Structures are given as C-alpha cells and as structure tokens.
Amino acid sequence: MKIGITCYPTYGGSSTIACELGLELLNRGHEVYFICYDLPQRIKKSINKINFYKVDVVPYPLFKFPPYTMALASKMYECIKIHKLDILHVHYAIPHSTSAYLAREMAGKCNTKIITTLHGTDIRLLGMDPIRPIKNLPHIINTFFLIQKQIPAILLMVGDGPERHKAENLVKTMKIEKHVDFIGERDDIENILKNSDLLLLLSENESFGLVAIEAMSCGVPVIATNVGGLLEIIKSGKNGFLVEPGDIASAGNMALKILKNEKIQNKMRFFSRDFVEMHFSLAKIVTQYEDYYRKILDA
Numbered sequence: 001m002k003i004g005i006t007c008y009p010t011y012g013g014s015s016t017i018a019c020e021l022g023l024e025l026l027n028r029g030h031e032v033y034f035i036c037y038d039l040p041q042r043i044k045k046s047i048n049k050i051n052f053y054k055v056d057v058v059p060y061p062l063f064k065f066p067p068y069t070m071a072l073a074s075k076m077y078e079c080i081k082i083h084k085l086d087i088l089h090v091h092y093a094i095p096h097s098t099s100a101y102l103a104r105e106m107a108g109k110c111n112t113k114i115i116t117t118l119h120g121t122d123i124r125l126l127g128m129d130p131i132r133p134i135k136n137l138p139h140i141i142n143t144f145f146l147i148q149k150q151i152p153a154i155l156l157m158v159g160d161g162p163e164r165h166k167a168e169n170l171v172k173t174m175k176i177e178k179h180v181d182f183i184g185e186r187d188d189i190e191n192i193l194k195n196s197d198l199l200l201l202l203s204e205n206e207s208f209g210l211v212a213i214e215a216m217s218c219g220v221p222v223i224a225t226n227v228g229g230l231l232e233i234i235k236s237g238k239n240g241f242l243v244e245p246g247d248i249a250s251a252g253n254m255a256l257k258i259l260k261n262e263k264i265q266n267k268m269r270f271f272s273r274d275f276v277e278m279h280f281s282l283a284k285i286v287t288q289y290e291d292y293y294r295k296i297l298d299a
Helices: 013-027 041-046 068-083 096-107 120-124 137-148 164-173 189-194 210-217 248-259 262-279 282-298
Strands: 002-006 031-036 051-054 087-091 113-117 155-158 180-184 199-201 222-225 240-243
Touching (some): 002 068, 002 096, 013 041, 013 087, 013 113, 031 068, 096 113, 164 180, 199 210, 210 222
Parallel strands (some): 087 113
16 A cells, blocks of 8 residues: 655654654565655654655744645645655644645546544643643652652653643752652653553543553553543553542552562563554554555555
8 A cells, every 4th residue: 555644743642653653564575655844753764764745834924834734735635746645644633634625626537535533632622732731740749759758769751741840840849859850752662661660540531642652661650540542541459550630649559568568569560561562463453444544455
C-alpha cells in the first residue's frame, strides 16, 4: 500500500504512535510518506529510509498566524498526485483532517481514502502541550513530597510546556529542589524509563496514556488516575494502582506500597512487561492497522 502520514512533529503520544506505525509499515514493504512541517523527532534516526514532504508555511501580512491548513493541504495534494496514495492517515482532526479533505478535493478523481485518528486534546479542543494543566503537575509534586518524606527518592520531570515554570516554583516553595530534576524534552525515553522504579501519571484526563504503556514495556509499574483509557491499561495490584483524581494521599500510599516492598515491585515489573507484550506489541498493533486499511480500501 502507498500510505501518507501526517502528525505534529513534536514530542508526545500522537507523534510517537504515528512515527512507530510509519516505520513498521515501511519495514513491512509498504510505501510510506510523512507530510509535516518538520521532521518528526521519532524518525530522525531513520531519515535515510523515510520519504518526507516538508510543509513550508509562508507568512502572509494580512493574517496574524501563517495559513498552515492550506499549506498542508497543498503539500498533501502534491503527494497524492505524484504517488497515487491509497491511504492518507492523519493524526489529530484539527487541522489535519480538514487539510486532507481539501487535498483530496483538489486532486479531483482519486481513490485516496482518508483516515483520522483522534487524540486526547482533539476532543477537548484546547491547545495544550506536554507539561500542561491537564497533566496535574502539582498533584505529582505533592505526591512525591509524601514519598520522599519516608524513603530516599528522586523525581524526574520529563518534558516541557507552559506549566513548567509554575511547577519549578512549587518545588522551590516545598524546599525539595535537591530531589526534583526537570530534564526537559528527551529522545532517550527508553533509557530514562529503564532506570526508573515507578511512573506517576496523575492526569485530569487521558484518552489512552501511551506513556504508561512505554513505562510498562520497560518493567516500570504505574500509579495513575482512574480516568479515560488508563482503566484499560492499569490492572490495580498487578502492574500498578489506580487512584481517584486529586487523591494525593492514596497516590502516595500506593507508591510507597510498591517502593518499600521489593517482592511486590519485582512481581509488578514482570507482569507489566508480559501485559504489554501480550496486548500492545508493535507487531500485533500494526497488523490491526493494516487490516483496517485494507477494510477501508475494499469498502
């Protein structure tokens, strides 16, 4: 199949899914074309294998912001016409699905099918980046405060965004700066997770929670809020614990239950890895995508 993929080329779950999907489809012999305003972080190491269409956005004096939707549509149209795409798979409806529709309309008679994957903030219709209000950083910091009072611990804050400054101030106010490290955006997430003992994911809402899957694939148990897709991933008592949003005391207690008991920790590590391999392996998930693509093409 000839498949075009558009995603935001930044750090985050949607980009990770799009990139890993594209790379595996490429390994399976499909033609894959990424259409983005920059090369996604996840595929920079595979640049020699990737077909990449860069969207150039030209500033226009009349508009406060450059007209990205039309620029993207134009580049999608170019890719459709040259390569006769079977599938154009876009991640995030706004504005990617709009651009895809416009591109297909410009192409006239073509058989390109459009598939849109909605991600969490698509549904909320709010532009938020990693380290943002929905991630509830104060709850993570307050939970860690309870943990470090009882055992020696370090909190690694991975990512960047508009809430980072507030989080750093809160850490200083609580006088735990020596125990908290803001390490920003990183490409070596796997190495960070492999050297971690626990993941705190206390979001106000999560459409799925890809970072929890990534953590468990490295054998890291997860303390998460009982929201969204996290209920599908976290099996309380087996690969972590679920707590109600805002229940910092329970989050701290559950974290200490794991961290203070090596037997529980090791048991959860093994279950976490096995659970991900059984339900969320790359081979299994990409096969499901291929089957869905074929179903759409045959419809």
